[in-house]
Amino acid sequence: MLEVIGLQKSFGGIRAVNGCTFEVERNTITGLIGPNGAGKTTVFNLISGFFSPDGGKIVLSGSRIDQLPAHRVPHLRLARTFQITRELSKMTVIDNLMVAPLDQMGETLFNSWFRIPSVKRQERKIREKALQVLEFLEIPDLKDEYASNLSGGQKKLLEFGRTMMTDPEIILLDEPGAGVNPTLMKKLNGYIERLRTDEGVTFFLIEHDMDLVMKLCDPIIVMNEGKVLAQGTAREIQENRKVLDAYLGG
Amino acid sequence: MSGAVGFLVFFLTYAVVYGILALGLNIQWGFTGLVNFGVAGFFAVGAYIAAFMTGTPSPYHLGGFGLPFPVGLLIAMGVSGIFALILGFPVIRLREDYLAIVTIGFAEIVRLIIVTEKNITKGPYGMGVIKPYKDLVPASYYSLLYLGIALLVLAILYVAMERAVRSPWGRALRTLREDERVAIAFGKNVNSFKLQVLVLGSMIFGLAGAVFGHFFNFITPNHFLPMETFLVWVMVMAGGSGNNIGVLLGALAVRGLWEGMMFLSDVLPRGIQIGAIRLAVIGLLLVLVVMVKPEGILGEKKTASDILGE
Ligand SMILES: Nc1ncnc2c1ncn2[C@@H]1O[C@H](COP(=O)(O)OP(=O)(O)O)[C@@H](O)[C@H]1O
Ligand SMILES: [Mg+2]
Numbered sequence: 001m002l003e004v005i006g007l008q009k010s011f012g013g014i015r016a017v018n019g020c021t022f023e024v025e026r027n028t029i030t031g032l033i034g035p036n037g038a039g040k041t042t043v044f045n046l047i048s049g050f051f052s053p054d055g056g057k058i059v060l061s062g063s064r065i066d067q068l069p070a071h072r073v074p075h076l077r078l079a080r081t082f083q084i085t086r087e088l089s090k091m092t093v094i095d096n097l098m099v100a101p102l103d104q105m106g107e108t109l110f111n112s113w114f115r116i117p118s119v120k121r122q123e124r125k126i127r128e129k130a131l132q133v134l135e136f137l138e139i140p141d142l143k144d145e146y147a148s149n150l151s152g153g154q155k156k157l158l159e160f161g162r163t164m165m166t167d168p169e170i171i172l173l174d175e176p177g178a179g180v181n182p183t184l185m186k187k188l189n190g191y192i193e194r195l196r197t198d199e200g201v202t203f204f205l206i207e208h209d210m211d212l213v214m215k216l217c218d219p220i221i222v223m224n225e226g227k228v229l230a231q232g233t234a235r236e237i238q239e240n241r242k243v244l245d246a247y248l249g250g
Numbered sequence: 251m252s253g254a255v256g257f258l259v260f261f262l263t264y265a266v267v268y269g270i271l272a273l274g275l276n277i278q279w280g281f282t283g284l285v286n287f288g289v290a291g292f293f294a295v296g297a298y299i300a301a302f303m304t305g306t307p308s309p310y311h312l313g314g315f316g317l318p319f320p321v322g323l324l325i326a327m328g329v330s331g332i333f334a335l336i337l338g339f340p341v342i343r344l345r346e347d348y349l350a351i352v353t354i355g356f357a358e359i360v361r362l363i364i365v366t367e368k369n370i371t372k373g374p375y376g377m378g379v380i381k382p383y384k385d386l387v388p389a390s391y392y393s394l395l396y397l398g399i400a401l402l403v404l405a406i407l408y409v410a411m412e413r414a415v416r417s418p419w420g421r422a423l424r425t426l427r428e429d430e431r432v433a434i435a436f437g438k439n440v441n442s443f444k445l446q447v448l449v450l451g452s453m454i455f456g457l458a459g460a461v462f463g464h465f466f467n468f469i470t471p472n473h474f475l476p477m478e479t480f481l482v483w484v485m486v487m488a489g490g491s492g493n494n495i496g497v498l499l500g501a502l503a504v505r506g507l508w509e510g511m512m513f514l515s516d517v518l519p520r521g522i523q524i525g526a527i528r529l530a531v532i533g534l535l536l537v538l539v540v541m542v543k544p545e546g547i548l549g550e551k552k553t554a555s556d557i558l559g560e
Contacts, residue, residue, distance in 0.1 A: 048435060050431070050434070050435075070434045070435070071433075071434045071437050071438055071439050071440065072437075074435065074436060074437040075437055079435075079436075080435055082431070082435075086429050086431060086432050088424070088425055088428040088429060088432060089428065090424070090428060090550065091421075091424055091425070091428060091554060092552060092553060092554075095421060095424075095553065095554045095555075098418075098421065098554075098555075099418075099421050099422060099424075099425045099433075099436065099554075100436045101436075102436070102437040103437070104418045104422075105418075106417055106418030106419060106555070106557060107418045107419050107421075107422050107438070108419060109414055109419055109446060109450070111417070111418075111419070112413060112414050112415075112416075112417030112418070112419040112420065112557075113410065113413055113414060115417075115557055119418075119557065120557055120558065123418060123555070123557050123558055124558060127558060144552070144553075146552075162436070166436065166437075
């Protein structure tokens with residue numbers, strides 16, 4: 001589904017991503033782990049088009065995306081979250097969700113003046129979808145709350161919900177569990193599992209909590225110093241000496 | 251009309267002109283977060299273009315094409331929009347401070363061109379602007395008629411802008427103002443949205459210029475000093491960025507303070523410069539608002555779009 005081949009990206013002298021090659025198979029929950037500064041977030045930023053790579057290829061569902069402008073990438077049905085939540089603080093929760101869908105007819109000046117019925121119909125669908133997402137995440141009561149008033153955990157849920165609004169085939173989650181309490185984390189796991197089994201969504205996620213990764217993800221890719229160090233099932237990763245060295249020695 | 255009524259009509263018409271400017275800056279800064287420090291430049295372009303278009307032929311300045319008043323307004327808007335497009339196209343994709351710098355430069359260049367190109371604009375001597383529809387009413391009532399015309403323009407503009415922003419389009423603008431990366435991650439063509447807004451807002455400044463010129467009937471480069479830009483910014487920030495009624499109130503309040511302080515000259519001791527006091531008071535107002543009510547007199551509406559009803 002997603003192929004990364006020989007990916008490279010430097011910042012000044014730092015080789016953040018230094019020849020990364022891996023593949024994310026359709027309908028998996030693939031984990032990406034590695035010590036701090038390994039280049040994981042940079043890989044996400046490259047895939048989602050926020051950085052353009054210095055070298056290498058990124059292929060999503062058969063088409064190369066590494067030269068696309070960032071706002072075109074979501075149209076290939078990829079959605080992402082950010083390591084530090086980026087809620088739209090002066091907008092309501094439901095508006096945070098409703099802005100997400102792609103190709104909204106109402107997003108032209110012309111159509112905001114001349115509100116033809118199909119614009120309203122689409123808007124109504126988007127609103128229903130947003131309400132369903134809030135229902136799914138069990139926070140329907142927050143819909144008219146300003147996003148700035150949410151707790152840290154609720155903001156994480158909102159970020160997650162926003163990706164669901166675009167009907168993606170693949171969702172990139174950057175540390176969905178960071179700063180989230182164990183109860184909420186369990187719920188989040190449940191949502192991820194359900195979306196995968198019920199809707200066939202592929203997940204590619206960065207996570208620091210090893211217990212979580214080992215339980216949720218298969219396969220797991222380990223990065224260190226901008227390279228892929230190992231990949232395999234949870235068991236294989238746990239038994240891999242190189243991985244242990246990277247974590248303990250790093 | 252008596253002196254007091256005459257003054258009130260003058261004051262209100264002036265406030266309407268600034269209300270139009272404030273609506274223009276509100277779509278740029280209030281809704282989208284674009285920093286345009288060149289409001290006065292587009293204002294000037296609108297005023298002079300309209301004057302050329304509607305004036306009677308003259309050997310001393312460009313034109314005098316004798317076109318109808320509404321056509322003059324539209325051409326003034328169009329030309330301001332084209333300037334914004336030329337200016338914005340290379341700059342909009344850069345960091346936001348570049349737009350601020352480029353627009354400051356643009357406004358000063360426009361003003362200096364007006365000063366130096368005497369064959370086109372009559373330079374610092376200023377040029378006359380016709381009174382549209384002046385045969386419709388007796389001369390002593392004309393200012394009232396023109397207030398009505400200006401109010402009509404403002405009302406149409408207000409409805410158009412309110413409808414524009416209370417929509418999925420406006421919601422996308424708020425999104426890119428709040429966090430550009432989120433807008434991009436959800437497929438919004440941020441540069442296109444910004445360019446649309448830069449052009450639209452600048453067309454509105456041009457419209458304000460045209461309405462201003464036909465109101466004052468005489469324009470000089472000194473009407474378009476950077477001070478004008480500053481005043482409009484205060485109107486938007488004090489009135490409420492992102493609220494179209496709020497910025498209109500801001501325009502009324504700032505204009506009111508500005509004119510009101512004229513009367514101070516009667517009570518103040520001799521030798522105190524009213525101009526300096528005015529600026530200080532406006533500055534103080536801005537500081538006060540930012541400290542006490544940072545969102546302005548009226549804050550932004552909570553729900554972004556109203557196309558499904560409130
Ligand atoms: N925008 C950037 N500018 C400069 N250096 C960066 C940038 N983003 C990441 N880096 C550097 O790249 C390296 C990898 O960072 P990152 O991808 O965030 O690691 P991880 O997510 O695995 O912790 C780090 O050394 C980091 O400082
Ligand atoms: Mg990271």
